[in-house]
Amino acid sequence: MPSPADTKVRQCTSGYLHGKPVRKASTDSHRLAMKLRGLGLLILLVCVSACADEPSKPKADFCGHWSMGVVAPKYMEAWVETLEVKDDRGRWVKIPQGVVSDLGKTTGWDDGPWLGGGAAIDSAGAPMEVYVRWQSLAEPQTYTWHFTVPDRLRQALVKQESVLWQGKTVIECRSDITIGVAPGGHTVVWVGAGAVPRLEILRGQAEVEPLGPDQGQHEGRYVRISDEAKKYVEAHGIPYGSW
Structure with missing residues (x-):
């Protein structure tokens, strides 16, 4: 049966996984999200640049009047x-x-x-x-x-x-x-x-x-x-x- 001291140690170390802070996983996810966000922005800029010299596309009813x-x-x-x-x-x-x-x-x-x-x-x-x-x-x-x-x-x-x-x-x-x-x-x-x-x-x-x-x-x-x-x-x- 664990002693009160053991219980206290477990409560104090509940924020750690194998001796390392759990929050590091959250930091890694944040960094990955930032990288994906930057990649998406880069793709958007490339698309805008590629379409800059193309004729503007009309709407479906462009010639409807x-x-x-x-x-x-x-x-x-x-x-x-x-x-x-x-x-x-x-x-x-x-x-x-x-x-x-x-x-x-x-x-x-x-x-x-x-x-x-x-x-x-x-x-x-x-x-x-x-x-x-x-x-x-x-x-x-x-x-x-x-x-x-x-x-x-x-x-x-x-x-x-x-x-x-x-x-x-x-x-x-x-x-x-x-x-x-x-x-x-x-x-x-x-x-x-x-x-x-x-x-x-x-x-x-x-x-x-x-x-x-x-x-x-x-x-x-x-x-x-x-x-x-x-x-x-x-x-x-x-x-x-x-x-």
């Missing part, structure tokens, strides 16, 4: 009364418009760099048909154009392209659809994006709206043309044949 807007040649001002798009679900989506943006030049369709499109349309499906009615303020005259969207345009909307943008390689889609309108009812459709060169999809000829501006409302009055555009037209006329 598109935008549409209207432009006109410089000084050939236009007012869009309505712009509507039918998607692949059979729904017509109305896109708010009004005064259109100007291109960089008056004669011919501007082939220089510019950004088109309008508000991003996230709720609609792929565009199938487009209907646009606008007032050509330089004439003045009202036109309507209804066209079927070619497959080529829809394919361009979802095609991911690697391009150089501000010194970095990025991935973009041609998500901006732009409709050009000009006096005489001349029309054109482009699709592009900020860093991706635009593509001309088609050209067309609109019809004169027999009801006139605003479908015959407001006693046939047109939106007022700006003084600057009015002076240009009076001085140089309208280059109908250039579009």
